[in-house]
Amino acid sequence: MPVPPAGTALAGGTNGPRALRPLLDTVLDALTTGAEDRAGPLPPGGPDAVARAVRAACDPVLPENGTGPHDALRTLTHTLAAGAADPADPHCAAHLHCPPLALAAAADLAASALNPSMDSWDQAPAASELEALTSRALAALVYPQATDPDALVTTGGTESNQLAVLLAREAPHGPPGTHPHTSTAPLQIVCGANAHHSIHRAAWLLGLPEPLTIPTPNGILTPDAAHTTLTALAAHPGPGGHNAPGGPVLLIATAGTTDSGAIDPLPALADIADHHGARFHIDASYGGPLLFSTTHRTTLQGLAQAHTVTLDLHKLGWQPVAAGLLAVPDPTTLTPLAHRADYLNPDDDIEAGLPDLLGRSLRTTRRPDILKIAVTLKALGRNGLGELVDRTLTAAHTLADLIEAHPRYELHSRPTLSTVLFRPTGADTATLATIRRTLLNDGHAVLGRATTPTGLWLKATLLNPHTQPGDLTTLLKLVEGHTPR
């Protein structure tokens, strides 16, 4: 065979690292020049300016003949970095969009280079064992009393919530002796208006009725409201009669809303779900990592009472995307996912002791996202991660203090996690929307927004554990500079 085309060296094998080294140098250089050119949390000029720069860098996207690895890596990495909203900048604080740890990003390179695929043992011998051990250790944080807790690795909170709904849809339900007709009723999701949009999307995806959504004027789902709704559902005319539910119910609570970081009263909601025979899921995508913190873990009391818990380490957790998890107290909860594909897990292989991996995801081919997580846990330990959580929550309290002490700002409420809602006193909706988009267009700050019963607020979601008080003072000055007097 002829000599392979230039620039097509592979990342794996004993020669891979040698091929990777100069390419990584090019990437690191381009990340540096890109960040320097950007000179702020995001590029100025808004969508049009960014689109022009990207179009110029990749015209044509697919040339007949390539420009070689170094040119392509330099050009596109520089363009991506120069045009990034970089969460490592303390003024990039809109969303649950975290700045990843360098050690986690470095670990992720090994996943890319070796390319294990988590759908069969013979594509991921060590990676599959590493995933099993690490996901069980994380599940044990959620369910400390369980004898055999487990967790699935997902693409994020959205997929975790989707799986939680799917597992509820497929679970055997109803007390023994339930009227057969009753048990064929579709699963009814009940959640607060503060629940993540992925809950509603999961219901649609999975062919279930629209979730019954309970108003949450104070940002949390109250036990009284949940009780009233579940009682009404049980009384719903159905063949099961009075106190028997019309069908299976899944109550969903949130530990850390996207709007304000609020945490629903978990123990009381767990009791209500239990009282009504409903299944209980907690979306702790945002709040879950408080489990690492000795100071803050008690905030999550009640978590272990849920049938399923969503975690997400690409928020608090400082992982590159994706790093989602769905924790369960017992592996039998996962039985509905059991799945066979003869070409991946034939019967005689399983009998011969080759682990069966398809039942751990709805995906087939799957990247070992667990590696960067495992490296982070080992490198920092529970105390190191807990300290990062504490620092981030402290930064949010510092920002709240600065706002409360400032004559021209109002604070929505003291932060529960690391989200701070605030606004220039008396600013109306149009003014707030303009402030936010002006900061965005100028490339000075990335802030979010949230609507509550008291109107629209600016939202700072602090996820950078290295944020200093001075960064927060500057952030407030930036907002003030765009506020009409």
Next chain:
Amino acid sequence: MPVPPAGTALAGGTNGPRALRPLLDTVLDALTTGAEDRAGPLPPGGPDAVARAVRAACDPVLPENGTGPHDALRTLTHTLAAGAADPADPHCAAHLHCPPLALAAAADLAASALNPSMDSWDQAPAASELEALTSRALAALVYPQATDPDALVTTGGTESNQLAVLLAREAPHGPPGTHPHTSTAPLQIVCGANAHHSIHRAAWLLGLPEPLTIPTPNGILTPDAAHTTLTALAAHPGPGGHNAPGGPVLLIATAGTTDSGAIDPLPALADIADHHGARFHIDASYGGPLLFSTTHRTTLQGLAQAHTVTLDLHKLGWQPVAAGLLAVPDPTTLTPLAHRADYLNPDDDIEAGLPDLLGRSLRTTRRPDILKIAVTLKALGRNGLGELVDRTLTAAHTLADLIEAHPRYELHSRPTLSTVLFRPTGADTATLATIRRTLLNDGHAVLGRATTPTGLWLKATLLNPHTQPGDLTTLLKLVEGHTPR
């Protein structure tokens, strides 16, 4: 605030590259020593030996105090590499599990370091534009005549197929004036027995009836069989009467089966779908990249007649996982995915020109997997990628030649793509299963298996474009060495 804990430097910003450099050195060194220790396509000893090594490396998984970034990266990367089934080794040839290009793995580091999230413009300004341009360029390969083709980026063929089924479920269907009752019938999937297992899983997930599965004794779905099935479906007693279908139908064809790499007769199946008013999806996860090859692209004739096409560049395409796509001829096909979450894409932002990204995926937070793809396209061009495709298909023909010329082997059939089914002449099922597992346990080769009407076969799925004829000769010798005489 106190000094941040050691080892918690961030990957982004202007300081990120400086923090990453020494950590990447540790990763590259550990990848090298791990590959050297492994000394073959996978570690010897089977699941138990690998599990012991992994357990030793991460005990405890979550220590109270961490061991620091370099120790964690060195230990776990080495363990992962030493315990990998490495597709960069020519004797690792079981599955559609590709050895990634070094340049693609290097590009993927930039995605990890900057961590753009593809759910809103203000988390991914440049990355979202890069995705739009690149996915459209790839869609244009599939639909060269379409004026505005588009593609969604997915986690792989499984998610692409799932989205294709979802889009079919949600599409407006039935000819104008169809009886209303008819149009509320659920979508019926029709596919060959050779279709990927993800089709069946998608039907289950999405609450649809089991796919109607047509036998494919010759490995392909024949037009006659498809016509007969669709005719029978149309005649199915239903309120629509004789020639009107009982409900919407989705016919699914495969361009590159996992078992043998066979390609269904696409143009004839497209015509049959059209004749019966059925929607038509092609799963070209494996075969799709033949579009890059001047020599082989005609093999995919008929692709552009499908409503949706699954592509997957972590097979042929040499990308680290994940690199899936779902191509459509027109963006209106994607309308059912339109989705709003006020905290991510409020109305006034969209009016102000901020692109709305939630409608491009079922995920919310989403890694820019497009970056490594865009870098690869630019670095190698269509010709460079086409040459890698050609080399890989040539290697499969070389292996088939060696088998045909060998007195002790039989070949199932000449390869269509890069999958070769073969066996020692006369070997029974138990012998073949044992050969495969012995090679696996000894760490000498990773081979797959496939069952056809002529029994069980060993499967070599060649995806390494640098494979040499000598590698294939050795592979056959290894199999021969474990064949009882």
